[in-house]
Amino acid sequence: MPDLPPSVVGGGRRFVPQVGWQQLFELRARAFPGRTALVADDVAVSFGDLCRWSGRLANGLRAAGAVPGSVVACAMSRSVRAILAPLAVAKAGAVYLPLDPGLPPARRALILAEARPAVLLTDVPELAADADVVLTPENWRRELAARPGDGDAGTRPGDAAYVVCTSGSTGRPKGVVVGHRSLVNLYGELAARLFPAGGEPQRVAHGLPLAFDAAWNPLLWLVGGHELHLVPDDVRADPEQYVRFVRERRLDVVEAVPAQLTGLVDAGLLTAGTCPRMLLMGGEAVPPPLWTRLRATPGLTAVNLYGPTECTVFTTFCRVADQAEPAIGRPIANTSVRVVDPHDRRPVPVGEPGELLVGGASLALGYLGDAALTAERFGTAPQRWYRTGDRCRCEPDGTLRWLGRFDDQVKIRGHRVxxxxxxxxxxxxxxxxxxxxxxxxxxxxxxxxxxxxxxxxxxxxxxxxxxxxxxxxxxxxxxxxxxxxxxxDRRATRIAPRPVAMTPAETVVAAAFRSQLGVVSVAPDSDFFALGGHSLSAAALAARLRARGVPCSLRDVLRRRTVARIAELVPDIPEGGAP
CATH class of the missing domain: 3.30.300.30 (ANL, C-terminal domain)
Known part of the structure; x- marks a missing residue:
């Protein structure tokens, strides 16, 4: 783009409707009231029903104290109610704050103290005593049927739409506030680049955590008239079950963080009859082997989506087929990026590394209740640029490549830590x-x-x-x-753990632990989950051990947990070798 200085790239212009995101959904519901919008709990819900129920729940939230601009915290199970909640909050004119019901109570209390929500909405029995509005599986249809539905509160584009809490170096989570205008701009990007020509409805998997900012992507596919399939918790935790779910539902679109997607690919996601039409990934760097496998899959559209929470889910876009090596691509519409010297913030020459700044419609409104931090990270109007802290390089054709961080911040399964x-x-x-x-x-x-x-x-x-x-x-x-x-020395390449003695069978399992988790200290009593494992990596560990001849299942890892207990499954080791 000749009018821009070196290492500054613009994503072009596109008209953004001056409405709230939920008003786009209402237009869709009026046009196709009988079309299936959501499949969850093995129940299909139409656009018309979802629109009516969300209007009635919005009135329930108003009655409990939600007013335009106030925060409504939602701690929901993975059910129809989890999709109903953000729609209802938006119709009430309030700001949606998703809360993971599995958070430790102390962490949940800390977030609620920071956000000071007007209403807490939940369908989780353990939280019901603290909630202003409770939707149990037994009463939610009955209560919604008894309420009138007055419609939308008249959201303005500049209003806040949601808050997502991220890790903070001070020991307290930061609340990132995102506006309706940014969400509607993101919807326009999805509609222009990813929705199929002709508007043919796609079956879209929603396997992302509900409190994750990327969970807005599948929700915006729903707004676009597509059929959303909510993946149950036990299914999304097991790659083999997830692949069966995709196959049985004939899903067209799947989105996951690269670590999870690698597990799905290893479990057979790309095989004929299972492979979806489109794979979307983001939240962390894509490993080169995964990039290569996706490029080599015929008929697959794979897309890498990059963006900090402060830039509304994703702010750059790269089709895997367009680049031989991992890249984050170019900015979306109404958005500009620049690669600058981190000290004086002047654009660096093309091909030189620097810090990535983001400006335009992608930008969040700021940090909840922290004007000083907002000014520090976003700058001030009229020229706001968010400092990502990401080290990037701009290629001569405008393609951006992610090179790491300038600070110690890391991504853990898509969560910024x-x-x-x-x-x-x-x-x-x-x-x-x-x-x-x-x-x-x-x-x-x-x-x-x-x-x-x-x-x-x-x-x-x-x-x-x-x-x-x-x-x-x-x-x-x-x-x-x-x-x-x-x-x-925080950058020491190796920190030696205390030495331990192990049997040959334990040595085999310990090696698998180290390879899977990337840790150096493993002892016979080491617990896989205490070392940082989780359900997805447990499935990968089981697959890794099976490849070495150890009959180990995901259930075995979940039940046995330690090196010594899992080593009991190792067959007799031949003299001088591993199984």
């Missing part, structure tokens, strides 16, 4: 003398010097206050490495 938050929580626990937390190969690892206690006990304590993705794998060490100045 500040290692300092986990480190602060560790140092506050009794028995911890020193701690260093950092991201290593997509895993959050804590190296600790203990005066008392055990790594397993520390993880249990951390899990009481931190969300699961923020609880690090804990490696006990005798001392932390120091540099010439005497300060802890």
């Amino acid at each position: 500040e290692p300092a938050e986990a480190e602060r929580a560790l140092l506050a626990l009794p028995g911890v003398r020193q701690a260093l937390v950092r991201g290593e190969d997509g895993v959050l690892v804590a190296y600790v010097v203990l005066g008392s206690g055990t790594p397993a006990a520390l993880r249990e304590r951390l899990a009481e206050t931190l969300p699961e993705y923020l609880v690090p794998a804990i490696v006990e060490v005798g001392a932390l490495p120091v540099g010439r100045t005497g300060k802890v």
Whole structure:
């Protein structure tokens, strides 16, 4: 683009309707009231029913105290009600704050104290006592049928639409506030680039966490008239079940973070009869082997979507077929990016690395209740640019490539994590003398010097206050490495754990633990989940062990958990070799 300086790329212009995102949904519901909008709990719900129910629930929220501009916190199970909630909040003119019901109570209380919602909406029995509006599976249809539905509160494009809480280096989560205008702009991008020509309805998988900002992508496919299939929790946690779900439902579109997508591909997602028409991925860097496999799959459209939470889900777009190596592509419409020197913020020459800044319609409104941080990260009007902290390079053709971070921030299964938050929580626990937390190969690892206690006990304590993705794998060490100045060397390439003795069978399983989790310290009593494992990586571990001749299933990993218990499944090892 000749009118832009080096390493500055614009995504072009596109008209953005001056409406709230839910008004686009209402237009769709009026046009196709009988078309299936949502399949969840094995129940199909039409656009007309979803529109009516959300209007009635909006009145319930108003009666409980929601007013235009107020925050409504929603802690919902994966059910029809989870899709109903953001629609109802928007119709009430309020701001949607998704809450994971599985968060530790202390973490949930911290978020609620920061957001100060006018209403807490839930269908989770454990939270019902604290909620202003409760929708149980038994009463939600009856209660909605009894309410009138007055329609929309008249949302304006500049109003806030939702808040997503991210990790904060100060030890407190940050609330990112995104406006309706940005969401409608994102919808326009999906409609122009991804929706099929002619408007043929697609079956779209929603397998993303409900409190994840990327969960807006499948919801906007719904707004576009497509059929949304909500993937149950037990299915999304098991790649083999997920692939069967895609095959049996004949789903056309699947979106996942690269780590999960790798598991789905390994489980057979790309085989004939299973492979969807389109795969979308984002939230973290795409490994080159996955990129290559997707490029080699005939008839598949695979797309990499990049964007911080502060830039409304995704702000750049790259079709895998267009690039031989992983790239984040070019900005979406009404959005510009620039690659600058991180010190003076002047654009760097094409091909040189620098910090990526984002401007335009993608930008969030700012941080909830923190004007100073908003000004620091976004700048001030009229020329607002968000400092991503991402190290990128702009190619001569305008393609952007992600090269890493300028700070210690990492992505864990798509969640943005500040290692300092986990480190602060560790140092506050009794028995911890020193701690260093950092991201290593997509895993959050804590190296600790203990005066008392055990790594397993520390993880249990951390899990009481931190969300699961923020609880690090804990490696006990005798001392932390120091540099010439005497300060802890946070960039040390290897930190030696305490040595342990293992049987040959345990050695096989420990090697699989290390390969899967990217940790160096594994002992016979090491718990896979205490080392940072989760349901998706547990399925991958089982597959890794089966490839080595160990008859291990996902259920075995979930039940046995430790190196020693899983090693009981290892067949007799021939002399001098592994199975």
